[in-house]
Amino acid sequence: MAIALNLLVQFAQMALVLALAPLFAGFVRKTKAHLLRRRGPPLIQPYREVLRLLRKDVVLADSASWVFRVAPYLVFATTWVAAALVPTFATGLVFSYAADVIALVALLGSARFMLALAGLDVGTSFGGIGSSREMLIASLAEPAMLMVVFTLSLLAGSTQLSSIAEFMQASDVGLRFSLALALIGLVMVAIAENARIPIDNPATHLELTMVHEAMILEYSGRHLALIEAAAFLKLLLYVSVIACVFFPWGIAVSGQGPVAYMAGAGVYLLKLAAGGLLLAVFETAIAKMRVFRVPDFLGAALMLGFLATLLLFVTMAR
Amino acid sequence: MDRLALDVAHLFAGGLVLVSFMLLYQDRMSGLVNNFALHALVVSLAVAWQAHIQHAPHLYITAAIALVVKAIVIPLALHRIIVQLGIHRTIETVVGIGQTMLAGIGLVALSIIVMLPITAKAGTLTQQDLAFALSVLLLGLLMMISRRNAVSQVVGFMSIENGLILAATGAKGMPLVVEISVAFSILIALIVIGVFLFRIRERFDTVDIHALHEYRGEQP
Numbered sequence: 001m002a003i004a005l006n007l008l009v010q011f012a013q014m015a016l017v018l019a020l021a022p023l024f025a026g027f028v029r030k031t032k033a034h035l036l037r038r039r040g041p042p043l044i045q046p047y048r049e050v051l052r053l054l055r056k057d058v059v060l061a062d063s064a065s066w067v068f069r070v071a072p073y074l075v076f077a078t079t080w081v082a083a084a085l086v087p088t089f090a091t092g093l094v095f096s097y098a099a100d101v102i103a104l105v106a107l108l109g110s111a112r113f114m115l116a117l118a119g120l121d122v123g124t125s126f127g128g129i130g131s132s133r134e135m136l137i138a139s140l141a142e143p144a145m146l147m148v149v150f151t152l153s154l155l156a157g158s159t160q161l162s163s164i165a166e167f168m169q170a171s172d173v174g175l176r177f178s179l180a181l182a183l184i185g186l187v188m189v190a191i192a193e194n195a196r197i198p199i200d201n202p203a204t205h206l207e208l209t210m211v212h213e214a215m216i217l218e219y220s221g222r223h224l225a226l227i228e229a230a231a232f233l234k235l236l237l238y239v240s241v242i243a244c245v246f247f248p249w250g251i252a253v254s255g256q257g258p259v260a261y262m263a264g265a266g267v268y269l270l271k272l273a274a275g276g277l278l279l280a281v282f283e284t285a286i287a288k289m290r291v292f293r294v295p296d297f298l299g300a301a302l303m304l305g306f307l308a309t310l311l312l313f314v315t316m317a318r
Numbered sequence: 319m320d321r322l323a324l325d326v327a328h329l330f331a332g333g334l335v336l337v338s339f340m341l342l343y344q345d346r347m348s349g350l351v352n353n354f355a356l357h358a359l360v361v362s363l364a365v366a367w368q369a370h371i372q373h374a375p376h377l378y379i380t381a382a383i384a385l386v387v388k389a390i391v392i393p394l395a396l397h398r399i400i401v402q403l404g405i406h407r408t409i410e411t412v413v414g415i416g417q418t419m420l421a422g423i424g425l426v427a428l429s430i431i432v433m434l435p436i437t438a439k440a441g442t443l444t445q446q447d448l449a450f451a452l453s454v455l456l457l458g459l460l461m462m463i464s465r466r467n468a469v470s471q472v473v474g475f476m477s478i479e480n481g482l483i484l485a486a487t488g489a490k491g492m493p494l495v496v497e498i499s500v501a502f503s504i505l506i507a508l509i510v511i512g513v514f515l516f517r518i519r520e521r522f523d524t525v526d527i528h529a530l531h532e533y534r535g536e537q538p
Contacts, residue, residue: 177328314328315328
């Protein structure tokens, strides 16, 4: 019975993240537009974009191989599975017994790998630039993310996100400096991974320093729709990870009644709204970085992750 | 000692290590001096908190000295110096912030590995203070060898002294006289260094210490 319930929660969660991801992206865009005193597109604009792209025909380059055609499906699938691992409104997800947070990092890494391959596949120079820059960012962002994960796992004694969230929620964690460092490091990684403003500009299509858009320039139709949806999912995933680990209040623990689940969903929506607001304010306030400064930015994130782990050892030596 | 008190002490001491890294990361002159003021502020907060939980009132005086001398007087003096030298807008060409950061992480790991077993019998507070103080000290030394500008080297030197204060706070029975005299010697060091900076500039038209290497007949 418990397993059936957990399975139900798991599928509800998968549907929820898929349904909410474009809305979240739309919310961030709308807030940014308001901060610039513009009206901005309606909240449901990202849904419309994806649906329009799904209806359109695919235009394939002559030099495109099967890698180019397969990549969007794999990118979308891996990102969706990764998003299914993050407890959003309830812990005790069935999938989290099969894959922990290190597997989550690996899933995101393979999605990135396939996107970079697809960027190289057609043979345009722009795609190649995008892929090489994406790999430059990834080579620093991934270890930084792993260090943050190690800090959390050492503290919680588990690598499962569900258990980490329950640990953070239940026991008195106390005032942990390492956690603050890990939070800042994770936020920096999230900004870099989602191509948000100091690293990359998500609003433009033609700019010499762009990274993510350069890789997917050759895509069209349903392929592009899947990649866009995967990008929305990834943004939601990072915000959810930060919310469930560092602000776990209100997440329903498995076995509580339906009221707890409803409350968890409501609190989750509030957290998303707060996260989107903060992201929009941050992006409006800051200028884009030169590409050659990006390694410094991510080096700082890596340093924070390392430092969090090291300081944790001092505390645990008691 | 309850856990929250220890956690706050850990927060301040760990914050000092973090600000040391921020010093390594900063490449603008005035930003560097502001960061140094923050460094001194954090060390005085750490000392004041430990005075509170160790019930050692003389440490409040140490904290006050650190706050007044190093968070206010020395940064103001350094700001004046860099404005007069005309380098307040310079962005220093730091060779490889990334590598410096990695080296810094290695130093922090080293000092924790060295200090934790040695101080295993001391109290947790002393243990943690000594480990962090050694990290701050080594990071200050790293700052001094990785920067070319003489003013950044002065900032590195001053941050080493902050690390020493943290170590002295953790160790029991450091006389107040010693602390006061150390604080004054730092002030005098600042004056001497200030004079030297202007002399170097007069002679070589720069405060880049690589000019000195050539003067000594070394290959650049």
